[in-house]
Amino acid sequence: MDYEILCSKVIAIARLTGNFIRKESMNFDAKAIEFKGLNDLVSYVDKTAEKQLVRNLAKILPEAGFTTEEKTTSTKGAVYNWIIDPLDGTTNFIHGLPTYSISIALYEADQPVIGVVYEITRGEMFYTYKGGAAYLNNKPITVSSRPKLSDCLLATGFPYYEFAQQEQYMQLLAEIMRRCHGLRRIGSAAVDLAYVACGRFDAYFEYNLNSWDVAAGAYLVQQAGGHIMNFSGGDEFIEKREILATNAFLDEELLELMNKHFNA
Structure with a gap:
């Protein structure tokens, strides 16, 4: 083919x-x-x-x-x-x-x-x-090369119908806001991922998503040199309905935060 x-x-x-x-x-x-x-x-x-x-x-x-x-x-x-x-x-x-x-x-x-x-x-x-x-x-296009969260712009999405993890999520947002240049919520997971792929965002995370929200964008990130994982660092981001996309430099910092707020 x-x-x-x-x-x-x-x-x-x-x-x-x-x-x-x-x-x-x-x-x-x-x-x-x-x-x-x-x-x-x-x-x-x-x-x-x-x-x-x-x-x-x-x-x-x-x-x-x-x-x-x-x-x-x-x-x-x-x-x-x-x-x-x-x-x-x-x-x-x-x-x-x-x-x-x-x-x-x-x-x-x-x-x-x-x-x-x-x-x-x-x-x-x-x-x-x-x-x-x-x-x-x-x-x-390629992902960004910024190595530290303190120099980065991140994207996320807010839960709009599944609120069971809202408290943990808000605590995570509060900590990330204090540690990066800014946090954006555009409203299209596919675009968020595409923007990570081209270096506009340095990382993106969201939960309660479906395969059609992330399948194409996740592949773009991977092909552009970035990493895609779930909040525990595993490959099952579609199955677990949670995604963390990074420029490949921020994995350790962001997984530490994910583990602190979601996997403790």
């Missing part, structure tokens, strides 16, 4: 659906909002975008299965499987805030081989594929 050629087709598909989302954002009516759960929003834009992505991705790799956020389809491929978030940052989109993205990952036998994150409002296409580097709009 030529992953570079396949990735170029995925990029074209993401761009096409991104154009649809961008157009809908200009006249979006808040009455179109639906609730999947507490603070878990969705609209016809998410669902239509997902159907477009599934239809077009199925054309370029018919044997692949799908894991999708809006569950417009759910099939298991024998070897290949797409993991898709058609609109990561739905709450931002609904409220007119300018950070939301399309996230597409392809897994081969449980290993990522393609990752594409398209930040729609800025027109930034982040992508990577097996055997290649990580790129932003055709230019190679």
Whole structure:
């Protein structure tokens, strides 16, 4: 399989659906909002975008299965499987805030081989594929090289419906805020990870996420030279629904903090 050629087709598909989302954002009516759960929003834009992505991705790799956020389809491929978030940052989109993205990952036998994150409002296409580097709009990217937390800018996400670990999380945030240049909450996990991959953020952490939130972005970070792990330092970040992405220099400092507040 030529992953570079396949990735170029995925990029074209993401761009096409991104154009649809961008157009809908200009006249979006808040009455179109639906609730999947507490603070878990969705609209016809998410669902239509997902159907477009599934239809077009199925054309370029018919044997692949799908894991999708809006569950417009759910099939298991024998070897290949797409993991898709058609609109990561739905709450931002609904409220007119300018950070939301399309996230597409392809897994081969449980290993990522393609990752594409398209930040729609800025027109930034982040992508990577097996055997290649990580790129932003055709230019190679790498994670940052800042070695100390005191010199770094971090990203996170706030829990919005699962609050069992809120107290530990707030204590962790308070300590990190005192030890770094700043902490940002953009509202799209895929974009947070893409920004780690290109060095805008030095690290990112969040819990209670799903595979479609992080599959593509995590692969971008790894391909750009960074590290991906759960809060204990293990590889099961999707299974445990917690992710720590670093520039590979901050692992020790951040894992010490994670262990202090989450794994004590």
